[in-house]
Amino acid sequence: MKVALFIPCYVDQFYPQVGIATLQLLEKLGVRADFPRQQTCCGQPMANSGCERDAIPVYHNFVDTFENYDYVVGPAGSCVYHVRKHFDIIEQTPAVQHVRTNTRELFDFILNVLGVTEIPTTFPHRVGLHLSCHGQRGLHQANESEMTPVRDGQLRRLLSGVRGLELTELDRNDECCGFGGTFCVSEAGISARMGQDRVHDHVRNGTEVLTGGDMSCLMHLEGIVRRQKLPIRVLHAAEILNGILL
């Protein structure tokens, strides 16, 4: 099985430790992933801003980079969702179809491709899980409160198996954090307010470490946590499952 690591542009530039944790976690699970250096971005920033056509060369670069791999695995539900859902405006060649189908979010890959349901590690902290909307509602990685009161999902299951880890229960389990790509600057006021409300739900319910599967939401929430000097650490779930020590 030939697996490529897809490290989204902002993770590459600002959160290399998340890329490293992803790579190491996959290695622990017996997967040696390549990092093709030609990769850049999924094109979502342009597309979400109404400039989908400008994203086309970026889409082609993505497909050219990854077409020879069996799976493309990324630690970011939103970017993966973009590839799978919105690469429909370019010609659907076999390569494009192959890449769209086989680009998988990290935890979806671990659970559903590798069939691994438990990762032996310890993390003795109170952890608050932030569900990324694109992972949850887009890729169906978690139950939705619009449909059922049962809180269940891929990441919740993986984290529940970590020794010492206690999941906090939020008042609003799956409300959007307000990042929204370029929304975070074009609607800066609402975006910040949504993020503040999300963070305070975690504070109220005793979260020490805020985590999730999508670094873009976490980048936004971390920005608020640091501005407000709150006693919360923000980590990508790959870092926790890779056995980070605090």
Place this chain on the structure above:
Amino acid sequence: MSHSQRSDIFLLDAERTTWHDETLWFVRQKRDKAVYATPEFQELRQLASDIKDHTLSRLNFYLQQFEENARRNGVQVHWAADAAEHNAIVLGLLRQHGATRVVKSKSMLTEECHLNPYLTQHGIEVIDTDLGERIIQLREEAPSHVVLPAIHLKKEDVGDTFHLHLGTTKGNNDPQQLTETARQHLREKFLAGQVAISGVNFAVAETGSVVVCTNEGNADLGVNLAKVHIACMGMEKLIPRLSDLSVFTRILTRSATGQPVTTYTSHFTRPGEGKEMHIVIVDNGRTKQLGRPDFRASLKCIRCGACMNTCPVYRRSGGHSYDFTIPGPIGAILSPNIDMRKHASLPFASTLCGSCTDVCPVKIDIHTQLYKWRQVLGQAGEIPASKKWSMRLLSRVLSKPGMYSLGGRVARQGLRLLPHGLTHAGGYNPWAIARELPEPPRQSFREWYAEQAGQ
């Protein structure tokens, strides 16, 4: 003003924003409880969606069938291509009967057509009889929600309004006393109403009747007391059969307020003895929307307001921030069809979280349509020039791996070296108004990876 600018005004009152968010979230939770308690709810959604899709695919047939059956029932049917025609038809009917006093039950269509100001200009007294509508009418405001038109107001605001217009004691904010005052005030108006105008929730093609759902019974009272009933409906309100109605009555209020059914589901089929009943069927842009394959499904909307209650943006920006008759996510996909330039910012007033799509009882793909409207607006040149050019530049950088690597390194170095006050100046970096930028690491992932590989 853009949605973002109007939201910033709303956000200035942080406490009120919290209250508004929590109030609507409470309604969303009531909806959840009702939905969880209905095991077949997802099947009902699918059925409702299929019925609406089918009806829209044969709208010409069902409109004709409806008209024929309504006429057979003794109802007079009128067709209006746009808001102006609709208003003129209504005024013409009022003139024909020498009417100067009209009672009106809730109708988003007449709001859309701006009927009230039009009639007032022509010397007609129009009284909205839905309590929420009456409150905002006294305040000369537009509704901020399709089901809860005065949801932006606290009881203190209503107390002040009633003190000013209905003579209640200053500072009396007791909901029960205020409601009683409104009842007495409206009772007089009901008795004096010569013509009753109502909206339409559903129009049944096979029977030619219209169905109006209210919690206050105000449509019934108005229609039964007046000599003439004018029901105004958008042409998308049709459903084929009476038996289809049960699907919609089961999902409408569960989605809207969490009630199993509205207090009153009133069927109006034929005029009472010695009375007249008119139905005005309005297009006003609906045919145009029907002709847009990507956006056609927006016409399935049954105006339950669930997408507003769930929308994290709407809850924190208020209905008026949309500056369109129908606010919230559904308004953001309906409005550009009416005036693309004026409403260009609305499809961007969303994080595309998708909750609207998941609560929609008729399965409108709202967030996908928001995304698609963005593309239409981008191609029509209706996005800010700064956004357009920065995205073009970004595309250049991101389609060339070498340029991207270099650009990333330069940007990170810049962030490391420049003073915090400069990188976080909110004037040109809106991110930094309420957030810290990520701390730029020495190495990007790709630089680390290359080092590991000994390259």
